[in-house]
Amino acid sequence: MPESTAYANSHAAALPTATFTPAHLKFINAKLEKLSPEKIIEWAMMTLPGLIQTTAFGPTGLVILDMINRIHIDQQAAANVQPTPASSSASEEENDDEDEGVRQLKKSGYNTHRHPVPLVFIDTLYHFQETLDLAQRVQDHYNIPLKVYKPQDCETTEDFERLHGQRLWETDDVSYDYLVKVEPGRRSYQEFGAQAVISGRRRSQKGDRAHLDILEVESGTGLLKLNPLATWSFQQVWTYLRAYQVPFNVLLDQGYRSVGDWHSTKPASNPDDERSGRWEGKKKSECGLHVDYFKMRAEFQATQKKKQALLAAQQQAAGQVA
Template identity: 85%
Template sequence: MPESTAPQVSSFSTTFTPAHLKFINAKLEKLSPEKIIEWAMISLPGLIQTTAFGPTGLVILDMINRIHIDNQSAANVHPTPASSSASEDESDDGDHHFKKSGYNTQRHPVPLIFIDTMYHFQETLDLAQQVQDHYNIPLKVYKPLNCETTADFETQYGQHLWETDDLSYDYLVKVEPGRRAYQELGAQAVISGRRRSQKGDRAHLDILEIESGTGLLKLNPLASWSFQQVWTYLRAYQVPFNALLDQGYRSIGDWHSTKPASNPDDERSGRWEGKQKTECGLHVDYFKMRAEFQATQKKKQALLASREAAVVVAAAPAIQA
């Protein structure tokens, strides 16, 4: 059973009282997304961005890049190529399917995390490489534990796990790799692309949240934006985007659970069609989900043991005869 070490609770859970957090959110609501991101880059240690290269995540990445360039220009500092010797990022655990950048990553202000579930659209994987080339930044890729390919994953857990055990699937391909990334990178605050206009559990998002249990800060700088505002930005600044957007997709996840939006007023209507589900697990209580996953695994193991015992008992008379 895959199990990464339980993450430590961030000190932010005690630093930010509910009253303090409410006060900060009231101030952040008055700022533009760029100013929110700039504040976070200055104020929040251990800041990272997770992305599956959805439209909002791409806007955020572009904003971070522009803020970084402006700050360098103001300080009269320019990015320099990495030395020919391997840098810290060139020798990390990143997925070598994606080309390494020649950019000196110590100058990049916010580590960029991509969770490769093994079931992304090819268009998403192509975009991941395009983004690296366009912004000349490295991408830290995390996969299900001990899996390099889809075949590896299906050998361990079977095919179509999302149909037979949806909770375990989400935990294995998204939640555990995400939590492992946070721990290995020392993350204390994570920038996400969630927006209120996406409805469901996101309808009442605060810009700054504290994740239950872990104390991890979640920053939603575009919480107040509509899809149209996101789309306008992508076009205005020529930000690379997923080719599937031109085919009617709005929210893009794994290929087996994503279709073009069926409701133009609900951009996530193409996700998990026919299921009472709006989130994959990355934005729910981690410890609760881990406990549910462990309980499910114990039941499966007990059932398997029972079946094996039954086979032995059934075979015993034949052996005696």
């Protein structure tokens, strides 16, 4: 039975879909293993429908962003096309020959002439200030739009804690990961009609990432995940950042290697394991975006039911006492 990349959402039906059998996927990965990351990204931009990039502006994601930008510039130069100024996005007229996917991107406020792969940042509301500053520097440096997604119905940390309580990552980390990462991520896929997502995961990050394929099909949803720098080491990433003067998180100069939320991130304690500064003391290596979506959603829903039952019991007990 073929695995389909047609992600179940309200926009995907308007886009073409890509379908791969396991044998086909194995064949493609064997070919991609021989290509440079730039060539992998270029292939994906030409081949995969509904392609977006999600990033928390980690080192690998920044390298990928820079590569996409360079590929886009080269393609424009080859076609003798000038980039569309930022100010023209609102007045840009729709072309009758454009496919529905491009129209959806324009409706979402994304200017495809300035950047060909939508860039999505999930703001958990608990990022380091240095990460938020970097997000702005990246937008200014590349003159590209950034679509930001936050937890549902929340604009600030105070909003989130009023709805879900303080230090939720300590009392219920499953619900925390679902609320601040998974749900906003899935919402972004729906808005963009995403069928393929570029991630910054690499095999050298070890843990669950040690045996990454370059192209994966997410179990259950059929969402394609592309890991173009899967074969690179941290040193290769760092060398690229320096060589091409790519903006990066200033925390990297303070011993950090993988930067997530401030409450669960420290400088790397093991120089041979760049993610050793994440979730110290916990048997955890992923935040939720790259685990089984339906399993995590089921765990979240089960946790919510238990909380509601407990609250109802407490309210009933309080009523009896009164």
